[in-house]
Amino acid sequence: MLRRATALLTRPVISLRARPFSTDVSETPVADTSFYDAWKKVIPTLEPPHTPLTFMKPRPPTPSSIPTKLTVNFVLPYNSELAAKEVDMVIIPASTGHMGVLPGHVATIAELKPGVLSVHEGTDVTKYFVSSGFAFIHANSYADIIAVEAVPLDRVDASLVQKGLAEFTQKLSSASTDLEKAEAQIGVDVHSALNAALTG
Amino acid sequence: MAMAALRREGRRFAPLISPHPMAAIRSSIVPAEEQAPLGVRSISTQIVRNRMKSVKNIQKITKAMKMVAASKLRAIQAKAENSRGLWQPFTALLGDTPSVQVKKDVIVTISSDKGLCGGINSTSVKISKALNKLNSGPDKETKYVILGEKAKAQLIRDSKKDIVLVLTELQKNPLNYTQVSVLADDILKNVEFDALRIIFNKFQSVVAFLPTVSTVLSPEIVEREAESGGKLGELDSYEIEGGETKSEILQNLAEFQFSCVMFNAVLENACSEQGARMSAMDSSSRNAGEMLDRLTLTYNRTRQASITTELIEIISGASALEG
Numbered sequence: 299m300l301r302r303a304t305a306l307l308t309r310p311v312i313s314l315r316a317r318p319f320s321t322d323v324s325e326t327p328v329a330d331t332s333f334y335d336a337w338k339k340v341i342p343t344l345e346p347p348h349t350p351l352t353f354m355k356p357r358p359p360t361p362s363s364i365p366t367k368l369t370v371n372f373v374l375p376y377n378s379e380l381a382a383k384e385v386d387m388v389i390i391p392a393s394t395g396h397m398g399v400l401p402g403h404v405a406t407i408a409e410l411k412p413g414v415l416s417v418h419e420g421t422d423v424t425k426y427f428v429s430s431g432f433a434f435i436h437a438n439s440y441a442d443i444i445a446v447e448a449v450p451l452d453r454v455d456a457s458l459v460q461k462g463l464a465e466f467t468q469k470l471s472s473a474s475t476d477l478e479k480a481e482a483q484i485g486v487d488v489h490s491a492l493n494a495a496l497t498g
Numbered sequence: 499m500a501m502a503a504l505r506r507e508g509r510r511f512a513p514l515i516s517p518h519p520m521a522a523i524r525s526s527i528v529p530a531e532e533q534a535p536l537g538v539r540s541i542s543t544q545i546v547r548n549r550m551k552s553v554k555n556i557q558k559i560t561k562a563m564k565m566v567a568a569s570k571l572r573a574i575q576a577k578a579e580n581s582r583g584l585w586q587p588f589t590a591l592l593g594d595t596p597s598v599q600v601k602k603d604v605i606v607t608i609s610s611d612k613g614l615c616g617g618i619n620s621t622s623v624k625i626s627k628a629l630n631k632l633n634s635g636p637d638k639e640t641k642y643v644i645l646g647e648k649a650k651a652q653l654i655r656d657s658k659k660d661i662v663l664v665l666t667e668l669q670k671n672p673l674n675y676t677q678v679s680v681l682a683d684d685i686l687k688n689v690e691f692d693a694l695r696i697i698f699n700k701f702q703s704v705v706a707f708l709p710t711v712s713t714v715l716s717p718e719i720v721e722r723e724a725e726s727g728g729k730l731g732e733l734d735s736y737e738i739e740g741g742e743t744k745s746e747i748l749q750n751l752a753e754f755q756f757s758c759v760m761f762n763a764v765l766e767n768a769c770s771e772q773g774a775r776m777s778a779m780d781s782s783s784r785n786a787g788e789m790l791d792r793l794t795l796t797y798n799r800t801r802q803a804s805i806t807t808e809l810i811e812i813i814s815g816a817s818a819l820e821g
Contacts, residue, residue, distance in 0.1 A: 330594060330595065330596050330597045330729075332597045333596040333597035336597060336632060337628075337632060340628075340631055340632045341628040341631060341632065344624060344625070344628050345709075347625050347629075347697070347708075347709040347710055347711045348700065348708045348709065348710045348711075349594050349596050349710065349711060349712070349713075350585060350586075350589045350594055350710065350712050350759075351589060351593075351594035353582075353700070353710075354586055354589055354590070357590055371583065371586070371587060373583035373584050373586070373587065374584075375581055375584055375674075375675035375758070375761055376577065376580055376581065376674075376675070377580050377583075378580065378582075378583035381583060392739050392740055393739070393740035394739045394740045397739065404737055405735050405736045405737065406736060406737045406738070406739055407591070407736050407737070407738050407739065407747065407751070408738075408739035408740055409739065409740035409747060409750060411740075431754075432587075432750075432751060432754060434587055434590070434591045434736075436590065436591075437735070440590070442586075442587030442590060442591070443587075444584065444587055444588075444754070444758065446675065
């Protein structure tokens with residue numbers, strides 16, 4: 299009983315801390331208190347489960363002036379390449395064309411195509427080849443890039459790319475079913491993008 | 499001097515003192531302890547000895563299982579921690595909506611295939627049932643998708659008709675994104691849903707797991723919520739690049755979100771499973787040790803008591819003859 303009492307005491311504090319964000323124009327959604335209330339009413343014997351938001355560091359609200367740096371999160375399933383890193387600019391291979399993102403960029407959701415993602419930090423430029431994924435640019439100069447696979451460009455073997463390209467082009471011409479054709483087309487697309495990234 | 503005499507006397511009178519002379523002869527063929535003839539004073543220690551042996555063997559097994567769990571945990575913990583960045587962008591964009599009310603709820607319960615790992619599986623089952631109760635109502639239907647043998651065994655008892663899909667043997671091979679996205683695809687293809695609620699145990703430390711529910715909405719619900727200006731009202735302010743229509747992008751986005759959230763959830767749950775197994779096995783080997791200590795004490799006491807009894811018998815027999 300007492301254990302529950304402390305839990306009840308701490309809960310309002312959390313929601314108070316989260317509430318100021320809701321008055322601003324913010325990208326940080328507030329914790330879903332109605333869920334906890336409903337849970338308490340229906341299942342009073344069981345502690346409500348956590349939700350992902352409780353594990354996340356809150357994002358700042360949109361500042362009134364444009365910040366000088368762009369905060370980038372670049373994540374892969376097996377790693378976080380960049381975690382809340384402040385950079386000057388990123389160039390994203392969106393499916394509609396390459397997109398340069400500076401601080402204060404308009405909020406955007408973009409689908410990625412195979413291509414080069416470059417991160418500009420002062421004079422340093424880091425280039426990654428990403429396979430596919432999504433990029434979210436928030437109004438508070440945060441950019442989230444999620445890719446299924448990404449490698450730094452200097453680790454790609456050019457001769458293997460040529461070989462793969464030839465192989466998939468041959469497969470595409472000999473493909474009979476729609477599925478095979480689509481698979482070969484993806485292979486050709488990725489390899490030609492890689493080839494263009496390496497040569498260009 | 500006295501001892502030597504006693505021994506000599508004892509040897510001479512042993513057949514006479516023995517209450518069951520036949521037993522002494524038969525003992526060369528059959529172990530004496532198994533017979534426990536009537537009127538014998540010494541207490542049989544065979545049962546205790548057998549018990550000690552089995553407890554010792556169990557302790558060996560639990561210790562080995564703990565070691566295995568510890569080494570598996572180390573490998574999977576790194577993976578789980580690296581995958582934690584994956585779901586965060588989605589939550590930042592689409593928010594966290596456990597309280598959303600929809601018609602078709604699908605509860606994805608993640609559990610382990612093997613037992614002996616404490617209460618993590620029953621926790622996820624309990625949370626799933628509670629969530630079902632919370633979201634039940636007229637013209638609503640809630641279905642279960644189960645990952646892992648253990649939750650299946652528990653849920654099949656009272657909600658068999660609500661289970662639409664059971665996927666097991668997840669951890670036969672080391673978990674990777676491709677494998678999990680194939681699973682996610684399987685679920686997306688076979689199950690109709692408005693909201694997917696994924697229940698798993700988030701790994702905090704070897705002894706602490708936090709039952710967690712992540713919500714993934716279907717593209718139609720995302721659009722509905724964004725238009726009605728609820729929790730996802732800000733989504734309308736985003737420009738959408740690529741794809742022909744907005745709904746197409748939202749479809750891709752929801753599917754990608756599901757696979758990413760699933761990947762993290764499966765890893766976290768596997769990590770919690772190993773942690774829970776490790777601490778469960780640790781406490782059971784400690785328990786076995788304590789039990790062994792108690793049994794050893796009982797065994798030694800009994801042995802000593804029987805020796806004392808025999809000595810008393812011999813001495814009193816000898817003194818009766820002398821006197």
